[in-house]
Amino acid sequence: MQTLNQLTDDQLVALYSNGNTKAFDTLLSRYQDKLYSYINFVVRNRDLADDIFQDTFVKAIVTLQKGNYTSTGKFGAWLTRIAHNLIIDYFRQDKNENTISNDAQEYDLLNDASLAEANVEDTMINEQTLRDVRRLVDALPDNQREVVFMRYYQDLSFKEIADITGVSINTALGRMRYALINIRKMSADNGIALSLAV
Amino acid sequence: MDQTSTTSSLLSENLIRAAVKSGSYGQPATKTLDFIRNFAAQMCNVA
Numbered sequence: 001m002q003t004l005n006q007l008t009d010d011q012l013v014a015l016y017s018n019g020n021t022k023a024f025d026t027l028l029s030r031y032q033d034k035l036y037s038y039i040n041f042v043v044r045n046r047d048l049a050d051d052i053f054q055d056t057f058v059k060a061i062v063t064l065q066k067g068n069y070t071s072t073g074k075f076g077a078w079l080t081r082i083a084h085n086l087i088i089d090y091f092r093q094d095k096n097e098n099t100i101s102n103d104a105q106e107y108d109l110l111n112d113a114s115l116a117e118a119n120v121e122d123t124m125i126n127e128q129t130l131r132d133v134r135r136l137v138d139a140l141p142d143n144q145r146e147v148v149f150m151r152y153y154q155d156l157s158f159k160e161i162a163d164i165t166g167v168s169i170n171t172a173l174g175r176m177r178y179a180l181i182n183i184r185k186m187s188a189d190n191g192i193a194l195s196l197a198v
Numbered sequence: 199m200d201q202t203s204t205t206s207s208l209l210s211e212n213l214i215r216a217a218v219k220s221g222s223y224g225q226p227a228t229k230t231l232d233f234i235r236n237f238a239a240q241m242c243n244v245a
Contacts, residue, residue, distance in 0.1 A: 016238070019242050025235060028234060050227050050230045130216060134218065148218060153221075
């Protein structure tokens with residue numbers, strides 16, 4: 001007999017729709033870390049990430065129980081799209097209520113003292129390099145950061161990224177291209193080597 | 199693009215991937231997970 005963990009997402013969705021709450025718990029366990037990581041990476045605030053994570057699953061649960069979910073074998077991408085839309089809604093609302101630009105925050109990140117220290121440190125270890133690169137990724141514009149995370153952390157295809165973010169594949173590819181250009185430019189400006197010691 | 203720049207480009211892409219993968223982005227709070235599980239069970243009973 002198959003355990004719930006061995007079932008596909010769509011099989012678990014079908015079981016949950018028929019009243020099996022353990023099937024839902026399995027889906028939640030399967031996606032909670034990846035989805036939360038995505039949300040927290042984008043919003044950079046744990047409390048806000050928790051709220052959006054919760055709202056994402058509430059929307060998903062309501063949709064599943066109404067029988068409005070169409071099985072496509074892409075349950076994780078569907079959850080990410082719900083979260084993406086909630087994040088967009090939040091920032092749209094926040095922008096209307098708060099006129100402070102995030103330019104200052106990006107400036108601060110690039111002028112972080114540890115980056116400057118890294119620049120003169122001849123014995124930079126790999127872990128420090130990885131931290132520095134994460135800072136560079138963190139300093140990217142939001143839509144580029146999001147694509148970098150979806151591609152490199154979630155291992156999504158550009159087709160999936162395009163579907164989730166509601167843009168064309170070319171736009172998703174373009175955002176990644178600009179992200180890489182920006183990272184390389186920032187690394188050059190800050191004297192950070194984009195290679196690991198071997 | 200010559201061979202050297204292609205190799206360099208791939209190397210830095212791999213480094214960026216490694217950096218993003220090695221980051222820690224936290225986990226949902228236990229109370230959030232409990233709320234979601236309870237809500238899922240309640241919605242099951244309603245349907």
